[in-house]
Structure formats: C-alpha cells, structure tokens
Amino acid sequence: MTIKVSIDASGGDHGIPTTVAAGIKALNVFPDLQLVFVGDKSSIQTELNKHPSSQKLSNRFNVTHASEVITMDESPSNALRKKKDASMRVAINLVKDNTVDACVSAGNTGALMAISRFVLKTISGISRPAIMGRMPTMSGHTHMLDLGANINSGPKSLVEFAIMGSIAVKYTENINSPTVGLLNVGEEEMKGNDNIKKTSELLKASNLNYIGFIEGDDIYKGNIDLVVCDGFEGNIALKASEGVASMMGHYLKQAFTKNIFTKIIALIAKPVLKDFKASLNPGQYNGASLLGLRGIVIKSHGGADVDSFFQAIKEAYLEAQVKITEKIATQVSLELEKNSE
Amino acid sequence: MTIKVSIDASGGDHGIPTTVAAGIKALNVFPDLQLVFVGDKSSIQTELNKHPSSQKLSNRFNVTHASEVITMDESPSNALRKKKDASMRVAINLVKDNTVDACVSAGNTGALMAISRFVLKTISGISRPAIMGRMPTMSGHTHMLDLGANINSGPKSLVEFAIMGSIAVKYTENINSPTVGLLNVGEEEMKGNDNIKKTSELLKASNLNYIGFIEGDDIYKGNIDLVVCDGFEGNIALKASEGVASMMGHYLKQAFTKNIFTKIIALIAKPVLKDFKASLNPGQYNGASLLGLRGIVIKSHGGADVDSFFQAIKEAYLEAQVKITEKIATQVSLELEKNSE
Incomplete structure (x- = not known):
C-alpha cells in the first residue's frame, strides 16, 4: 500500500x-x-x-x-x-x-x-476537532488533547476527545486499551467543577479504559496513555511546561558557563549533557493531530x-x-x- | 515592633x-x-x-x-x-x-x-480568598494567583485576585507598581473565552499596571511580577510545571548514572550540578499566602x-x-x- x-x-x-x-x-x-x-x-x-x-x-x-x-x-x-x-x-x-x-x-x-x-x-x-499531541514522560511519552483548539469544552466534547484520542493511541501506538485520565485539580471525586465531574461520570459509563482524575504532574509520570482536558487548560499546561523546560535549560547552561572551571567541566560532561538533551529533545514529539x-x-x-x-x-x-x-x-x-x- | x-x-x-x-x-x-x-x-x-x-x-x-x-x-x-x-x-x-x-x-x-x-x-x-505563591523565573521569581482555591472564577473574582496580588507584591517585594499579566491561550485580544476577555477589559480600566494577556511559558520568563488566573488553570499549570521539573531531574540523574564513566563525570561535575539545583531549589519558594x-x-x-x-x-x-x-x-x-x- x-x-x-x-x-x-x-x-x-x-x-x-x-x-x-x-x-x-x-x-x-x-x-x-x-x-x-x-x-x-x-x-x-x-x-x-x-x-x-x-x-x-x-x-x-x-x-x-x-x-x-x-x-x-x-x-x-x-x-x-x-x-x-x-x-x-x-x-x-x-x-x-x-x-x-x-x-x-x-x-x-x-x-x-x-x-x-x-x-x-x-x-x-x-462537534469540534481537537488537537492531540505527544508529551515526554519519565518512561517514554504520553498523548494529550485538547491542546488549544477548543475553549469551554462541555462534558460531551470532552468525552468525544477521549474517544478520538483512545482510538488514535490504540492504532498508532499499538496499545490495545489505552488508559485515559481526566485532568483536574485533585484526584478525589469531590474535586473540580460540575463540568469535570459530569465528564467523569460519562467516562466511567463508557467502554474506555478510564482511570479517573489526574493532576498536572501526572502528565509526566508515564503511567497514563491519554490525558484528556479542555483546550484552555491543555494549552496553558503545555506552554507552562515548555516554559519550565526552557528555564531549567537556561539555569543548567548558566551553571556550566559560570567561569573557566565550570566551562572545563562542561567539556568533560559534554557527552552526558548531550545524552540528557537527547532524552528530552522536544523535536521528537513534533506533529500534533487535528482529530x-x-x-x-x-x-x-x-x-x-x-x-x-x-x-x-x-x-x-x-x-x-x-x-x-x-x-x-x-x-x-x-x-x-x-x-x- | x-x-x-x-x-x-x-x-x-x-x-x-x-x-x-x-x-x-x-x-x-x-x-x-x-x-x-x-x-x-x-x-x-x-x-x-x-x-x-x-x-x-x-x-x-x-x-x-x-x-x-x-x-x-x-x-x-x-x-x-x-x-x-x-x-x-x-x-x-x-x-x-x-x-x-x-x-x-x-x-x-x-x-x-x-x-x-x-x-x-x-x-x-x-468574595473569596485566593492562594498566591512565588514561582521561579529565568531572572528571579514571580507571583501567581489563584493556585487552586477557586474554580470557575468570574471576571469580578479575577480582578479581586489582581488587586490583592498587586498589593502583596508591592509591599513584600518593594515593587512600586507590579506588572500584572492575565493567563490566557494567546496574547492577541481575540484569544480566550468571554470570561477572560471581560476580565481583561476590567483590568485595563483599573489602576493596576496591567500589561495584557500572557501565555503559560511567560510565567517563567521573568518579565511579569504577578500572574493572575483562575484556580483551576493555576493549579494545573503549577502541577504540570512541577511534573516537568521532576521529569527533567530524573533524566539528568539518569544520564549521569548510566555507567561508570558517567558516574565519574558526575563526581567532577558535582559542584556545577549543585549550583544548578540551588538555583531552582523549590524550597526557597515555599509559603503560599491565603490572600x-x-x-x-x-x-x-x-x-x-x-x-x-x-x-x-x-x-x-x-x-x-x-x-x-x-x-x-x-x-x-x-x-x-x-x-x-
């Protein structure tokens, strides 16, 4: 073909x-x-x-x-x-x-x-397409949608995102039943707004492998295949993450270029730092899907x-x-x- | 006293x-x-x-x-x-x-x-208290509220956050007129939902030093004194940022502990890595205010x-x-x- x-x-x-x-x-x-x-x-x-x-x-x-x-x-x-x-x-x-x-x-x-x-x-x-992207995690990568196409997504839209994302992850990653987490401000059932609680109920009733609410730091832990959220939060989480990564890169560079001694150490540590950068290279996650x-x-x-x-x-x-x-x-x-x- | x-x-x-x-x-x-x-x-x-x-x-x-x-x-x-x-x-x-x-x-x-x-x-x-915290930036630190006390904050609440935060930053940091940014999914006026657009209008009409919409990565750039957002987004941005920082720390450690050679390099680079960690030490930002x-x-x-x-x-x-x-x-x-x- x-x-x-x-x-x-x-x-x-x-x-x-x-x-x-x-x-x-x-x-x-x-x-x-x-x-x-x-x-x-x-x-x-x-x-x-x-x-x-x-x-x-x-x-x-x-x-x-x-x-x-x-x-x-x-x-x-x-x-x-x-x-x-x-x-x-x-x-x-x-x-x-x-x-x-x-x-x-x-x-x-x-x-x-x-x-x-x-x-x-x-x-x-x-009802509306959503943008799904891959994000690095401690053990590989995960998928997240919506990354900014939709703001104010209701429960129906969020469930659509979960269905579309699950299918995409299933077939492109060969994961039979991808785990789905719903991004919230806490893991307990009582946390979040009505919108997110209603979405959680709908996801529980679906055929998806829904594991419940997750928090922002869970995106990067590597134990969820698909993170579902509204595009407003998704975009903010994505950009904030990019901002932290840039800031940490900035401070790492600063520490290694402080003076002649740290610059010599930087030369010695070059292969290790290169290895570190390669493991996080954002370019390898380029290509978001308009699902x-x-x-x-x-x-x-x-x-x-x-x-x-x-x-x-x-x-x-x-x-x-x-x-x-x-x-x-x-x-x-x-x-x-x-x-x- | x-x-x-x-x-x-x-x-x-x-x-x-x-x-x-x-x-x-x-x-x-x-x-x-x-x-x-x-x-x-x-x-x-x-x-x-x-x-x-x-x-x-x-x-x-x-x-x-x-x-x-x-x-x-x-x-x-x-x-x-x-x-x-x-x-x-x-x-x-x-x-x-x-x-x-x-x-x-x-x-x-x-x-x-x-x-x-x-x-x-x-x-x-x-109407409601908000949680304000300090966040590291490329040039020092900034302040952000609400970090999770309020979900679904309307324009009136967001303006209250901006007023309270500005006062707190002014007096605790000795900044006469702190710059205020409103967290959104883009910097252009047309971006965001009605809630955030209305808030922006109110902030423009206020006496605050409001500079307009900012995106998630702007939190960490070091050119805004106060980031204002709803607690739902604030909490997600905060936790996602913590997640990225942990993940990067994990990969850095992994790169330096890969084998005997990288471990020797880690010993040599120890003071530099310590310096790097110190510049990002989250403990120094501990202590969020219930404003x-x-x-x-x-x-x-x-x-x-x-x-x-x-x-x-x-x-x-x-x-x-x-x-x-x-x-x-x-x-x-x-x-x-x-x-x-």
Missing part, C-alpha cells in the same frame, strides 16, 4: 528549505511514502535540486503550485475567506479530493484548524527544523497507514448507537 | 520535629520574631529540648496545647465541623483574637482554607523540610511586618468606592 502525504511546503517559520529537506528525508526512510509538495513551484524545484537523492526519488513526489502563503500572524477568518490559493489550503484540498491520505503543515494553527474544518468537515457525531476531521491533518510546530518536521511527516504517515479517520468514525458511530439505545 | 506568628506544629507530612526546628531557626534569624507553637504540648516540649538554642530563646516563644490533628486526607467540612481543638484551628484562632499577627501551617490545604474563611472571614469587598482573609495565613507545602518550612515562616513574618491585610483592605475599599461612583 502506498501512503500519500501533501506538505504545505511554504508554511512555518523556516518554509521551503526545511519542509523540502524533511520531505526528502521521509521519502528515504519510508519506501512506500509518496509526497506532494505544495507552494511556489520554482522555489520548491530550486530546493529539490539541492538534494542529491531527489533525482532517484523523483517518481515518488510531485509539486503542486500554490500562489499564496498564509502568514503566522494572519487571522484565521481572513486566511479562510481570502486566500483560496494558499499552500496550506491547496494541501488540505488534496486530502479532501482523495489525492493524498494526509496533510502536514507548520503554518498558522488557527488558520489550519479553520480551513481544515471548512474544507474537510468533522466526522459525523463529532475529528474527515481526513488526516498534522500540525507541526512553526519553528520546526528538518528533523522535527520529519517527525510530523512520520506522524501523518503512521496515521494514514492505520486509516485513523475511518477508525475514529466507526468507533464514534458505535458509541452514538450505544447512547441512543 | 515585635512580629508574632503561630505555627500549626503538628501539621504537614513531617510534623513537630520539622516545624519546631524551622521555628527555632526563624527565631535565630529574626530578632523581633515571637512564636507560638500549637500542638501536643509534651511532644513539642520534647522536640524543643533537642535544640540547644531553645533555652536562650525561651522568652520569645510559647507552646499552646491542642489535642487534635487534622490529617492530610481529611475532608475540609469534616475538619471544620468536628475538630475544634485541632492544632490548625487553634493556630488560626490566635490570629482571630489578635494574639498573633500571622499563622503558618503545612497541613491539609482544603481544611486550612475552610477553617480560615470560617474563623477569620474575608475582607469586605472580597483576602482578615488575617495572615501562610500555607507551607505538606512535605516541607526544615529549610522550606522556615521560608514559609519568613513569608508570614514579612507579610505581618508590612501589615498586608490592612493594606489590601484599604486598597479594596478604594477600588469599591471608585467603581460605585
């Missing part, structure tokens, strides 16, 4: 040089992958020519021209209404008309969500470098391979049937 | 040995401090006898017996209704009857909040050791010294007058 992925080549902070290099890497790694690079055709061609392997791979990719680019600070509604020939939109259109199985973009998140919803629509039974759409759309971090944009392509490839959209649609319709009985 | 502080000696995971040792340390550091240790009198006396300096300090502390202890997992309502002679309650009563200027407890947070509200009541114009009460109540982390419980006593001492309760009451009544004009 061939997996076809469209790439919004012009999207992201670094644009075509990065997305094309990552695409070439992905083609070299996954023999059954085919790519469509979308963006300014001549710039993409120029970039492709810089990669020696692109010639022998040329029967596995093509370039689709798009005349516009959505900027990172553009309003989603403006991008949706006015930029019909943006690289992002054209890349999503290719999912819609089944030319490709998935799309990857490092562009404006709000615009990606708005255009994806407009072009692809949501799966029947899903709930009638098609696979993967959001890369805007500042992704070649290796981390490659991870986002890999995520698209894996989700397309297991046909995640169909799996979610089937499960959601089963749940809806069950609830209507 | 003498500052008097009551200590819930039996509270916390480590109880009397830790709280008494921290109290003795505080008496040695602050010559104008007086303490009342509250808890089982004979256990406290036994512990005091272990400290050589307690004899010469004996005219600066006394012990008040309390026959009960509130456990860490007890329900706040049960603690409030049934344990009238708990060390925590007696310590708070001493604030109420003006025997002391402030109270410190490492006990059950929910019970501390419930008993404090019941015994002390809130300042006129303040909005008619009296000063400081919550210590339950697992606090002697040094970090000392920090909580220091926080109580500093707030009592600047008469934070009166300062907040005055400012709140001014704001209320302004709004009723």
